[in-house]
Amino acid sequence: MPILVQKYGGSSVADVVRLKAVAQRIIQAKRSGYNVVAVVSAQGDTTDELITKAKEISQSPPKRELDMLLSTGEQISIALLAMAIAEEGHAVISLTGAQGGICTDSLYTRAKILRVDPARVKKELSEGRIVIVAGFQGINDMGDITTLGRGGSDTTAVALAAALEARACEIYTDVDGVYTADPRLVPTARKLDEISHGEMLELASLGAAILQPRAVELAAAWGVTIHVRSSFGEALGTLVKGDDQMEKQRVVSGVTRDLNVVKVMLVDVPDRPGVAHEIFSALAAEGINVDMIVQTTKQGPVTDLLFTICQDDYALTRQLIGELREKLGITNVLYNDRLAKVSIVGAGMMSNPGVAAAMFGTLAEHGINIEVISTSEIKVSCLIEACKVETAVKAIHDRFRLGEELHV
């Protein structure tokens, strides 16, 4: 029997009614001839509640202990979901991340999956059981529990799909697919039937909170096709596939916004070799993702260094930069968290010059100033004032006629 990996987010298993609905969906997949592996997140707000409990005791609890605490959230979900499936008379077993063979490094609260040992999962499947695996968590070489960071359950699902050579990896969310823009913002936004891993990766990184970027990266590396679909209906969603399977007619696939951004500006950084390395390696050591980086040349032996981080890392970044500032002799540090990033993504962009220019033009027409520009082969991002981001998204969506069906 082919293997199907499904992933259900926290809102899909938030209460008994939803949990039972998910159980039915899993049973349905089993009945239609699949060996089913379901990856589940913690119920509803459980993770946040556990974090609150920890903060009552310590403002900065040891990360290892935080993972020990947080991993209970998924453990509760998998046990309850397994009970719901067993109650319907189907053979089922729940597995923690450790039991599911999710082996990670030891970067607690943000661990990376090193390898998946699917022996136990395969054994249970071969004995006819539905297998429920705790998302978001794994085990390191010391036998300690780790968590993969926000949205890590997607990564668990894709990693298992790759290790099990699953037919497909279905990610169930509260939206029914990937859109050309956020439908709450742009009424003409259109659901995409397909999108390439590369495009989805840019979209995921840029704030379309549907799939975790790391999960998409993993899917791209291992050639896993992800099916993003709604847990509240039967409709097909969006297939996230390898590039070779894609028609390249579409220049721009979607436009996204990201409000989770803080601009950090280091003023008068000594312009000598190794300084940038020292700054960014200090941030990397704490697992802080630095996004746009711009270095501007000045007169004299100094330079200005600008980069962006996400809001979650704001406090830690301030602390680290604070420690480095004196040591490196940086004159001044400016932070701005009232910015947003608007981006266009499209695999066809690299063969179509002028796309970036068209985006800049559209922003200019609407009187929106661009603070920072960052580009890759398949995306263009602009940092703008947060209060203007809705206008920007709508204008760009219209400009590239993303609401219209493509006629090849």
Add this chain to the structure above:
Amino acid sequence: MPILVQKYGGSSVADVVRLKAVAQRIIQAKRSGYNVVAVVSAQGDTTDELITKAKEISQSPPKRELDMLLSTGEQISIALLAMAIAEEGHAVISLTGAQGGICTDSLYTRAKILRVDPARVKKELSEGRIVIVAGFQGINDMGDITTLGRGGSDTTAVALAAALEARACEIYTDVDGVYTADPRLVPTARKLDEISHGEMLELASLGAAILQPRAVELAAAWGVTIHVRSSFGEALGTLVKGDDQMEKQRVVSGVTRDLNVVKVMLVDVPDRPGVAHEIFSALAAEGINVDMIVQTTKQGPVTDLLFTICQDDYALTRQLIGELREKLGITNVLYNDRLAKVSIVGAGMMSNPGVAAAMFGTLAEHGINIEVISTSEIKVSCLIEACKVETAVKAIHDRFRLGEELHV
């Protein structure tokens, strides 16, 4: 440094304030020169809340999944307690039952500890850390999480104390020691400074809900001295020690009552070899503890078989006996759950004839009818009407002058 094992129950870690108080107590023990291993239960009513969650989904959830669920309770406690200790600047690590090396059989929800592998605990202690271990849980040979049944945290603590050759095993509870009778019932009840393992085992089995019987059994087998004391003060409690350390002057050490009892009466059981075996092995296979067993001879080829079980096993026992009844041709089955067991316990009893007779006489004087009698070398138990148990306990306590200090 000598090793000290401490165990804190669910009420001792029920909220942030108590959790911090426990952290202080552990740190104090560390400061006074011990390597401390603290075993912790789930916070307050957590376990009951988790059971309620499970029951919302299934009336009889798979036991393996129930253990997967319930074990999260202690995992939350250990993480939070470790955070509280770390917050005070002390090196600390929390370990699940599995990480703590608690290896059990696979009788889910009632697993027995097969062995303790203390390697990880020893390593952490040798690196100067306070070690917090989740009580009540372990891991079986398949790598699956098991739980030890109600009160299993005591067993975890004693097993660790034995494996680590700890100096002592302190069990912190909400009472300050072992009494000659329940002080809420008998105002003249006296706290015992010492009691033997054997006596404590009888007391524990007979409903003095201070220590889990299995924990006492384990302590007796491995020669672990248990110090039962209150988590809300500094007073010394009761030492539960090996028999050789004991003065044997006391004939009766205490009187207990147990309301958690159901009498099962099988009427007209075919009197052929193997029938009793079939009945009791069916109960044992489900982990049901059968207590008093009385078989009465009748005229003809049948016999009556009477035994008692605890209330928790009532439903399951009815089901099993129901299945066996037709098969074995038992005429009738009677249940009575309005009974109570009153018992006296004392290591000196075996060398003092007439103790049992004195107890029966006291009950008779108070017009209390005895339904069933059961004795061991160091205890006498009588099954009586539940509504008369308080009178019985007080009368027996007086009769043996347990409220008076012993003058050797």
